[in-house]
Amino acid sequence: MGKAERRESREFYMLTFPWLVVFLLMSLYPMLYGLYLSFTNFAGFNYENVRYVGLRNYNNVFLDSDAMFALGRSFYIGSLNVLFSTVFGFLIAVLLNNKFKAIGFFRSLYYLPAILPITAVGLMWKQLFATNGVLNDFLSWIGFQPINWLGYDHAAMSLLILLSWGCGGGIIIYLAGLKGISPELYEAAAIDGAGAFRRFRLITIPLMTPVIFFNLVFGIIGSLQIFAQATLLSSNGGLMGVPIRPIYLYLVHTFQQIFMFQRYAYGLALLWVLFIITILLTLIVFGTSRLWVHYESGERKGG
Amino acid sequence: MTQHLATRFTLYGVLLALALVFSFPLYWMAANSLQPLFTGMTWFPERPTLANYRLAFTLQPYWMFFRNSCLLALISVGIPIITSFFSAFAFARLKARFKGVLFMVILATMMIPPTVTQIPQLVLFKQYGLLGTYWPWIISGLGGSPFIIFLYRQFFMNVPRELDEAARIDGCSTFAIIWRIYMPISIPVVATAAIMSFNASWGGDYLAPFMFLQERQYPLSTQLMQVGYILPSSPNVDLFQVKQAALLVFVLPILVVFLFGQRFLISGIMTGSIKS
Numbered sequence: 279m280g281k282a283e284r285r286e287s288r289e290f291y292m293l294t295f296p297w298l299v300v301f302l303l304m305s306l307y308p309m310l311y312g313l314y315l316s317f318t319n320f321a322g323f324n325y326e327n328v329r330y331v332g333l334r335n336y337n338n339v340f341l342d343s344d345a346m347f348a349l350g351r352s353f354y355i356g357s358l359n360v361l362f363s364t365v366f367g368f369l370i371a372v373l374l375n376n377k378f379k380a381i382g383f384f385r386s387l388y389y390l391p392a393i394l395p396i397t398a399v400g401l402m403w404k405q406l407f408a409t410n411g412v413l414n415d416f417l418s419w420i421g422f423q424p425i426n427w428l429g430y431d432h433a434a435m436s437l438l439i440l441l442s443w444g445c446g447g448g449i450i451i452y453l454a455g456l457k458g459i460s461p462e463l464y465e466a467a468a469i470d471g472a473g474a475f476r477r478f479r480l481i482t483i484p485l486m487t488p489v490i491f492f493n494l495v496f497g498i499i500g501s502l503q504i505f506a507q508a509t510l511l512s513s514n515g516g517l518m519g520v521p522i523r524p525i526y527l528y529l530v531h532t533f534q535q536i537f538m539f540q541r542y543a544y545g546l547a548l549l550w551v552l553f554i555i556t557i558l559l560t561l562i563v564f565g566t567s568r569l570w571v572h573y574e575s576g577e578r579k580g581g
Numbered sequence: 582m583t584q585h586l587a588t589r590f591t592l593y594g595v596l597l598a599l600a601l602v603f604s605f606p607l608y609w610m611a612a613n614s615l616q617p618l619f620t621g622m623t624w625f626p627e628r629p630t631l632a633n634y635r636l637a638f639t640l641q642p643y644w645m646f647f648r649n650s651c652l653l654a655l656i657s658v659g660i661p662i663i664t665s666f667f668s669a670f671a672f673a674r675l676k677a678r679f680k681g682v683l684f685m686v687i688l689a690t691m692m693i694p695p696t697v698t699q700i701p702q703l704v705l706f707k708q709y710g711l712l713g714t715y716w717p718w719i720i721s722g723l724g725g726s727p728f729i730i731f732l733y734r735q736f737f738m739n740v741p742r743e744l745d746e747a748a749r750i751d752g753c754s755t756f757a758i759i760w761r762i763y764m765p766i767s768i769p770v771v772a773t774a775a776i777m778s779f780n781a782s783w784g785g786d787y788l789a790p791f792m793f794l795q796e797r798q799y800p801l802s803t804q805l806m807q808v809g810y811i812l813p814s815s816p817n818v819d820l821f822q823v824k825q826a827a828l829l830v831f832v833l834p835i836l837v838v839f840l841f842g843q844r845f846l847i848s849g850i851m852t853g854s855i856k857s
Contacts, residue, residue, distance in 0.1 A: 283676060289755050290677035293667040298683070300724025304717075305690055305698050312701030325708070373595065386843055387600050390607070393839060393846070395784025397802045398828045402606050405613075405821065411622060412609060443603070447850060454851040496692075503694050506787065510806065517791055517806045529696065536700060546700060553697050560692070 316546035323540075335547035345531055345548060352528040355434060356501030359441045364493060367448030372482070374449065375456040385453070392446035400510025403440045404428070407511070428511055434524040440507055448493050455489035456482070484572040491563070491571045498559050502552060505529040528552060607832075614825035622821075636820065637827035640810055642797075647830075650783060650800035653790065656715055657782035660722030661729050662774045666767075668725050669733030670759050674745065690727045696788075703792045713795045729774045735852050736770040737763065773849035776842040783835060801831045 291298075316335055318328045339345055374385055391399065406412050407427035414424035427436045459482065467477050508527050512519035518537055521530060528548070536545035613622060615629035618636075637643055671677075672684055706712050745758050753761065787802040799807070805827060812818040839846065 286675050287677040290671045290675040290680065293671035293675070293755075294683065296664060297668040297724045297730065300721060301686070301690065304702070304721050304724070305693070308698045308701040308705055309693070311705060312697065315701065315704065320704075322704075370599065373592065373599075376592065378593070378596065384596055384600055386839075388603050389843075389847075390836075390839065391603055393780050393784070393835060394607070394832055395787075395802055395835065397784065397787060397806050398610075398832045399606075401805070401824065401828060402610050405622070405825075406606060406609065408622070412624070415624070443606070446603070450847055450850045499692060499694065503696065506806070515806075515809070517787065517803070532696075542700070542704065549694075549697050549700060553694060556694060 312546045313550060315543050316550050318543050320543040321540050322542045331543075335544045336551070338544060339547050339551050344526075345528070347523075348526050348528040348531040349552075351434075351524065351526055352502055352504070355437060355441075355525065355527065356498070356504065358438055359501045359504070360494065360497040362438060362442045363445040363448055363497060364490065366442055367445045367493070368452050368486070368490070370445070371449050371452035371456055372478075374453055385449070388449055389446035392444045394444075396506050397510070399440065399444065400507050401515075403436075403443075404511055404515070407436050428513075428522075430522060430524060433511065433522055437508060437511060437525045440511070441504070448497075451493060452486065452489055455486050459485050487571045488573065491567055495560055495563055498563065499556055502556055502559075503529060505533065610825050611829055613822055614829050616822050618820060618822055620822075633820075633822045633826040634830070636823045637810065637830065640813070640820070640823065641804075641808070641827075643801075643827065643830075645797065646799060646801045646804045649790075649798055650802065650831075652715070653718060653786060653800050654779055654782045656718045656722060657786065658775050658778045660719065661726040661778060662771055664723055665725035665729035665733055665774070666759060666764065669730045669737060670755075670763060672730065673734045673737035673740075674742075675755075687727045687730055691731070699789060699792065706793060712793055713798065717789070717793050726778065729778065732774055732777075732849060732852055733767065733770060736767060740766065769845060769848070772842065773845040773852075776838055776846050777849050779838055780835060780846075784832075805831060 315328075317330055317332065319331050320328050370388060374381060374388070378384070408414075409424065409426060411427075413427060417424055425432055427433075463481050463485075464477055467481060472480065504527055506517065508521045508525045508530055509515070509517060509519040511525065512521040514520065518533065520526070520534065529552070532545050532548040532552070535541040535548060609624075612624065612626050614633055615626040615631070616623045616633075617628060617630050618633065672680065672687075702717065703712075706717060711717055740763070744762055748758050748762055783800075784802055786800065787806060790798070790800050790803045794803075796804075805824075810820040810823040810827065812820060
């Protein structure tokens with residue numbers, strides 16, 4: 279190693295030192311500490327007699343029928359949310375990729391819901407979903423029976439509507455990807471006699487797979503973390519509200535265990551189970567990406 | 582030709598319908614915040630009044646929560662947009678052993694669900710007496726934010742290397758290069774980082790304050806989730822129009838920042854996804 283290289287290396291570590299220290303103290307250490315606590319009987323106050331209990335908490339996660347039920351709901355609502363936000367986001371981006379007047383205005387308007395605070399979005403939609411709310415006004419206006427949007431039969435659908443309403447972040451990302459596709463490809467295909475739908479299927483979709491892949495990875499991670507949107511739709515509301523069964527999500531159950539019942543160690547075991555599931559899902563998506571994500575030759579983009 | 586016109590007409594119809602879907606809830610919130618009390622929900626306020634806004638500020642110490650939101654945003658925006666500079670420069674420009682590994686760590690931290698660290702943080706902060714203080718936000722800010730480090734790094738990678746080589750020949754130290762060359766040309770990407778972290782703090786940071794702060798320190802994002810607006814004399818009466826007014830004032834800063842800064846916001850989202 280030359281002298282200049284050693285100096286460069288030293289400077290690198292000097293400049294990244296604050297980040298490294300804060301990462302070790304504020305991220306890595308708490309994470310591992312949490313992992314350790316999940317193998318103990320810690321209940322939020324018994325610092326003096328924290329005892330190792332082996333896999334008991336993890337065993338309880340899989341015996342806890344509420345946790346398993348909530349995990350199922352999180353998978354169900356999470357996968358539908360990923361599906362809807364991918365399809366809507368992608369199709370709206372394709373629509374916005376046409377030449378229109380005032381396209382920038384529409385793009386901004388579609389993106390706006392994605393940056394509104396969850397607090398406002400949740401409470402706003404709760405009012406829209408009310409039995410005497412706007413959605414039922416609209417339904418009766420076009421001649422349908424009103425729906426109990428937040429009741430047992432429709433709560434999951436209502437939550438999905440709320441979540442899909444914020445698909446604007448995906449729109450922007452897909453739009454950027456679409457703008458990167460060279461127009462010559464479409465022109466060449468059109469000369470060869472490919473119709474609009476064929477061009478879409480054989481050019482647009484394959485070239486967009488790296489972007490779809492990126493959104494899929496973050497969509498899965500984010501969807502399993504959905505929490506406040508569900509508690510805000512519950513009848514008692516608030517951050518610690520208990521939603522009805524169809525939208526009783528895994529993190530809701532976890533926070534109930536921790537903040538309402540002081541079951542810290544058990545709650546941490548619940549969190550680590552979810553974390554490991556998230557990692558496994560991400561690895562599966564990464565692992566299968568070779569089969570369906572199209573990379574331009576020689577150049578690896580996305581992710 | 583007529584076929585073509587019909588297609589365009591349909592497409593505009595779809596665009597407008599979607600515009601309505603995406604903007605209506607916000608319009609509806611604004612409309613009802615102007616509706617007189619005890620009148621039920623409306624599509625259009627026929628006798629608009631600002632009384633709800635006055636009540637939103639007086640029935641709760643709204644200004645106190647608003648100031649708390651401002652303080653948290655100031656810490657969560659102001660510190661990391663500066664501190665992230667140094668790590669980002671190092672990752673973009675300097676060679677070192679284990680740099681690749683450390684960069685993978687930065688990418689990985691962006692993907693870790695925050696709750697996995699936040700709950701044990703609560704336990705640790707309690708032991709070290711950090712609850713009820715802003716230290717958790719200040720300390721994590723001092724390390725820079727992984728996302729901003731990533732954003733800056735992508736920007737720095739596109740700066741021509743000749744610029745710092747020329748400065749080095751002129752005898753500039755690394756710190757001087759960062760300070761005199763990189764900081765001035767980075768204003769657009771700093772604006773992007775500032776806007777994105779403002780949105781994340783103002784609207785997205787509700788769980789950490791709930792866990793780490795006392796109730797009178799809550800920002801609006803936490804506080805407005807917790808309680809409704811009720812009539813002091815009869816707590817069963819839910820003053821729903823007042824709540825809409827309170828929410829509208831709460832989202833106003835987000836809307837203003839969006840109006841003036843959306844160019845930066847959109848470039849930031851694209852950097853985060855495409856150019857990696």
